[in-house]
Amino acid sequence: MLIFWQPAIYFKLKNLRTATDAQNKMCVEIVHGFCNSFGFRVVILPRYNKTVMSEEMQPCPECNSPYGYFLRDGVYACPECGHEWNPEELSKENELVVKDSNGNVLKDGDSVIVIKNLPVKGASGPVKAGTKVKNIRLVEGDHNIDCKIDGFGAMALKSEFVRKA
Numbered sequence: 001m002l003i004f005w006q007p008a009i010y011f012k013l014k015n016l017r018t019a020t021d022a023q024n025k026m027c028v029e030i031v032h033g034f035c036n037s038f039g040f041r042v043v044i045l046p047r048y049n050k051t052v053m054s055e056e057m058q059p060c061p062e063c064n065s066p067y068g069y070f071l072r073d074g075v076y077a078c079p080e081c082g083h084e085w086n087p088e089e090l091s092k093e094n095e096l097v098v099k100d101s102n103g104n105v106l107k108d109g110d111s112v113i114v115i116k117n118l119p120v121k122g123a124s125g126p127v128k129a130g131t132k133v134k135n136i137r138l139v140e141g142d143h144n145i146d147c148k149i150d151g152f153g154a155m156a157l158k159s160e161f162v163r164k165a
Contacts, residue, residue, distance in 0.1 A: 114157070
């Protein structure tokens with residue numbers, strides 16, 4: 001069941017395939033004019049295929065409303081702010097992308113090589129250039145690589161000082 005909240009008024013245009021574009025445009029203008037005169041926001045819902053309709057609700061990324069509903073082809077809409085989004089595209093945008101000094105994209109579990117001597121606080125010497133680091137883990141922050149280096153233990157590295165092995 002879809003839930004629609006005030007202050008929006010929802011219309012579903014039927015017979016979109018049989019009506020001409022001019023008739024649809026005229027119908028939309030009449031509805032907008034009528035509702036705008038009373039101060040309502042109008043959301044026009046296109047015709048949908050009932051077999052594809054989902055009752056799953058997702059929170060809106062713009063206004064955090066919990067009433068985001070399935071609109072069409074993986075697109076969700078918010079009844080409160082009118083925002084439309086595709087959850088798959090949002091997850092791709094939010095992924096952590098870390099690149100090495102040459103611009104190669106790094107992934108969890110990759111092996112990298114240190115490209116310059118890196119001094120380590122509390123250690124007798126630096127991590128030498130050419131040291132191979134296996135099984136890295138990507139994290140957010142200034143030092144975006146967590147790893148273990150033989151002889152030094154666990155530490156965090158900046159991606160600009162490594163290259164993909």
